[in-house]
Amino acid sequence: MPIKFPFSRRAAPSDAWTKCPACDAQVFNKQLERAQRVCPSCGHHFRMSVGERIDLLLDPGSFEERDAGLESVDRLGFVDDRPYPERLEASRVKTGLRDAVVWGVGAIDGQRVAIGIFDFRFMGGSMGSVVGEKLARCFETALAERIPAIVVSASGGARMQEGTLSLMQLAKTTAPLVRLDAAGVPFIAVLTDPTTGGVLASFASLGDVIVAEPKALIGFAGARVASDTVGEELPDGFQTAEFLLAHGFVDTIVPRAELRASLARLLRLLPVAAVDEGQPVEPERGWGPIGALSGLAERLGGAVGDSIGIDVDPEAADVGGNGSGPRKAPTTAEREQER
Amino acid sequence: MNDAQMLDQGTAAPDAAADEAWRRVQLARHPQRPRTLDLVPLIFEGFYELHGDRAFGDDPAIVGGPARLDGVPVMVIGHQKGTDTESNILRNFGSPYPEGFRKAQRLMRLADKLGMPVVTFLDTAGAFPGPAAEERGQAEAIASSIKLMTGLQVPIVAVVLGEGGSGGALAIGVGDVVLALENAVYSVISPEGASSILWRSRDEARVAAAAMRMTAEDQLDLGVVDAIISEPGEGAHTDHVATAAAIKAAVVSALRGLSGRETSELLATRYARLRGMGSYLETGGRSRTQPGPPSLRRRIGRILHLPGVPRRPRWSDIWPSDDADDESERGA
Secondary structure (H helix, E strand, C coil): CCCCCCCCCCCCCCCCEEECCCCCCEEEHHHHHHCCCECCCCCCECCCCHHHHHHHHCCCCCCEEECCCEEECCCCCCECCCEHHHHHHHHHHHHCCCCCEEEEEEEECCEEEEEEEECCCCHHHCECHHHHHHHHHHHHHHHHHCCCEEEEEEECCECHHHHHHHHHHHHHHHHHHHHHHHHCCCEEEEEEEEEEHHHHCCHHHCCCEEEECCCCEEECCCHHHHHHHHCCCCCCCCCEHHHHHHCCCCCEECCHHHHHHHHHHHHHHCCCCCCCCCCCCCCCCCCCHHHHHCCHHHHHHCCCCHHHCCCCCCCCCCCCCCCCCCCCCCCHHHHHHHC | CCHHHHHHHHHHHHHHHHHHHHHHHHHHCCCCCCCHHHHHHHHCECCCCCCCCCCCCCCCCEEEEEEEECCEEEEEEEECCCCCHHHHHHCHHHCCCHHHHHHHHHHHHHHHHHCCCEEEEEEECCCCCCHHHHHCCHHHHHHHHHHHHHHCCCCEEEEEEEEEEHHHHHCCCCCCEEEEECCCEEECCCHHHHHHHHCCCHHHHHHHHHHCCCEHHHHHHHCCCCEEECCCCCCHHHCHHHHHHHHHHHHHHHHHHHCCCCHHHHHHHHHHHHHCCCCEEECCCCCCCCCCCCCHHHHHHHHHCCCCCCCCCCHHHHCCCCCCCCCCCCCC
C-alpha cells in the first residue's frame, strides 16, 4: 500500500495534458497554468477564465466584485434544442459564475480601476441583459468615482436567446461612454480571443485605447455567417488582432506576459482629467438647437391627424418595461374582426 | 380541457406560432413593400439627397439628406433596399458597408450642428458581413454610430419600416421614440442566421423567427418599440400612399411630443430609455471581495511552503479554466 503524503498534489487528472491547437505540442496543464495559459513552445494564447484574468491583471487582494447577484431571466421563453434556463443552469454549473461577465473595482499597480471581465465559457461570453447591465454599471461607477474603466472582452456577441433585448445592450453599454467622454474619464478596451459580433459592434470598438492579445479572433460577422451570406470562403488571417492592427482598428497587440505592465503604463500616461471646481463637468451647450425647435409644436400643430390616435409621449412609455405605450397593437383576433 | 386537448395544443401551438412569425417576416420582406425612397417624397417636402462619407465612398444602401416635414427642417436617413434584381444589386440588398454608417454619422452631425431633428427609417437584413466590410471596420462603424446617436443633441425618431436586422439596423435606430410598422420585424440576428447557429441548419428559420419574438407586437411588449403604426389593408405593400400618411402622422406626433424640451432633459430621457433595456433579476447574491478565506490546509501549507499549496488564495481557484472550451456556444 503506498504511503500517502497528506499534502500531496491532487492525483494527476486524466486530462493532465492539453494539446496546443496552434502547434500540436502536448502541454502539461500545470505548466500551462504557470505560463499564464500561453503555449511554451509556440506562444499560442489559450482562453482564460475570469478568475485567471483577475489574478493576471489586478493587484493581489485589491479586487472587489460588484453586483454578483444579477441573474438572467428568460423573458422570451426561448427554446432551441433546449430551453434557455437550462442552458444558463448548465453554464452556471460548469463555470461557477452567474453570467458571462464579472465586474468590480480593483487596482492595477496601485491605480484604481473599474473593470469588467468576460468569461467565454459561460454561453460563449454572449451579451444579454445581465452582461449589459453589469458593464453599464461598471462604466457608471468609473464616471461617479472618476477612475478609468477597463473591459476585457471574450465574447461571441449578443445572446440570441434574449432576442432584441440583447441587441439593445449594444446601446445600453455604449451610452455611458458618451458621459465618460464628457467627464474626461478614460476607457481601455482589451480584446481577447474571441471578440466578435455585437460586443465588437459596441463598447469594444470604442476604447480610447484598444489593446488586443496576439492572434485573437476579432471580427464583426462570425466566419460561418459571413461565408453563408457571401457564399465564399474567407481569406486566412482576416479577423485576427494583427489584421485589425494593420487596418487601424486596434492600437497595439500585447503578449499576455506584458499585459498587466502595459495597462499600468497606459493608466499612468492617460490620467483621468482634472476637475476644475469652477467649471461644470458637463457644460450645457451655450446656444440651444432645441430652442430653435420650441416653435415646432405650434408649427406642426395643425398638421397632426389626431384621428390616427398615435400620440407618442416617451415619458408615458414604460422604460424597459412591458410597453404600456400609447397604443397597443390590435391582437390577431381584433385584426381578424376588422377584416 | 382534457389531457388529449392539452396535448394537442402543446404540439400544434409551436407550428402555428412559427407560421405566424414567418408570415410576418415574409410581409416585412415583401418585394412591393415601400422602401425609404418610396416614402420620403410622400412624407417630406424638398428632400435633397446628400452622398458620401467623406472618407472612403458613397454607400447606396443608406440614403439621407435634409428635407422639410410640414415646413420644419429635418434630417432624413434610411436604409434603402432595391425593388428588383438590378436595383437590389445597386443597393446591395439594403445591407450597408461601413461607409454607409459613416455617411449617416456625417449627416447626423450636420443635423446636430443646425439643430434639426433626425428621422431614420430602418429596413435592412443587417450590416454587410463580407471581407471588405470587415477590412474597413464594420463593427467600429456601427459602434460609433450608436454612440453618436446616444449623445446627439437633437430629437431622434426612428421608424422600423420592414426588416430591423441586428446591429446594422440599430446603428441608425437609437431614438427618443422608436416606432414600427405593424408588419415590421426587429431581431438580434436574421432567422436564417439564428437557425444556422443554434439549430445548425438553415432550415429552421421559421422556428427561429417565432422563438426570437421578432414581430412589432413582440417588440412593443419588450419595450424596444414605443408604438406601432397600423398598415392599410393587407399590408403596406398594398397602399404606399396610405402607409406614408400613417407614418407621417406618427412621426409628426412623436416630434411634437419631443419639441420644446431642454437638451439636457432630452438626453437624460434618451439615456434612461436605453439604460432600462433588458430584463434581469437582482438576487442580492453576495459579491466576493476575496476568493474565500484560506483553509486550514492552505494556511499550514503556506507556513511550511509545502508543494502544491498556493501562497495566497487566487481568484482562479474559484473560477478556474476547465480546458474544455465549448465552441458551440455562439452569439450574434
